[in-house]
Each structure stands twice: as structure tokens, then as C-alpha cells.
Amino acid sequence: MINCPKCASETLVETPVLGKIPLDVCPGCSGILFDKGELEALLKQSQGGGSADLDLINARAEGLVCPRCRHKMSHGGLVNPLLLVDKCPSCGASWLDARELELLKKLLGLTGGAAEAKAERPAAVPAGPQGPDVKTVLIKLVSAVVAILGLIGVSYELYLYLSPAEAVSRAPSAGLAIVSVLFFAGGVLALNWGKGKGW
């Protein structure tokens, strides 16, 4: 899982963007992450191969942090001074903003296609009416355990109370009995909480 360098909450999704090459695309900002050499190779091809300068043009240190290796990336033109990318000096990954994709396509001689890379977020765990979520199940489970503990406590105190004093190890405790009853009542109440609200 690679996080988007721009949107902290988004993880990049492998999406075919330029033809058939699957690239890591952010579902939020549509930025694209290229692995070391991928973007350079594409551009070199389009420039007829040879001696394209792969150092960034007018590079300057920018705030973006490399999503692969956490190094600070530098911002500058790649091959063309207008194609502004963020490039990691450590692992060689390049980050392309969504608005740079059109320009990249022009440089590559590609026409048509979507103006933006569209990445679908991976299907999230269904929530709401489709089924109880983890939290609800957990609350129910804890409620059930508390209710059962309360029931056991009540039964035990009742057993102590009803048995002849010499047959049991200790006298029944009113305090424990009350706590057990409260546990049982609380557990049952929590189990039924929210009924009718679609739980």
C-alpha cells in the first residue's frame, strides 16, 4: 500500500493510464506515481531515443515526500521544462500531478483518452444496512458476555444462599448479588439497545 504524497488519506491504486501500463494512481487527486525509469523511458521513446537529458530542469526542493522511500523529492521539468514532475533523488520514482497528464500525452504523441487518470477506490467493507459492522458486533458480544457473567453471578449467589451453610465454602454476599444483577440487566439492556434502528 502506497499513500498519496498529496492526500494523506488516499492509497494509490494500480490503474492502466497510458495504454496498457499499470501505474499507481491516486483516487483522490488523480496524481500518478512512476517507478524509477518508467517515465523517462516513455519520454525517451517519444523523443526518438538517444540523449534526452533526464535530470530535472530548473529543479528545486519542494515539500513533497517520496511515497516509496520517504525522501524529499525535487520539483522540476522532465525532458521538457513545461512537464513539471516531482522526482525522488533517492529511489528515482516520479510523481506526476493530474494536470500534467495532458501535457505528458502531448509529448508522447498520444491523442484521445481521458484527460484525467481515473482510479477507482478499492471496494470498502460494506457498512450500514447491508450488515452489522464490526463495532456493532463487538458491542453485542461484550453485552452478551456481561449478561452471562451477571447470570452466573446471580445463580452462584442464589446457590450459596439456598444451600445449607455447612455445605458451601462461604456465605452469600449481598454486594456480589447486586453487582451480578446489575451486570445481567446492563448486558441485556445493551443487547437490545438500538433495536428498531436497523441494527
Ligand SMILES: [Zn+2]
Ligand atoms: Zn492524491
Ligand SMILES: [Zn+2]
Ligand atoms: Zn524515493
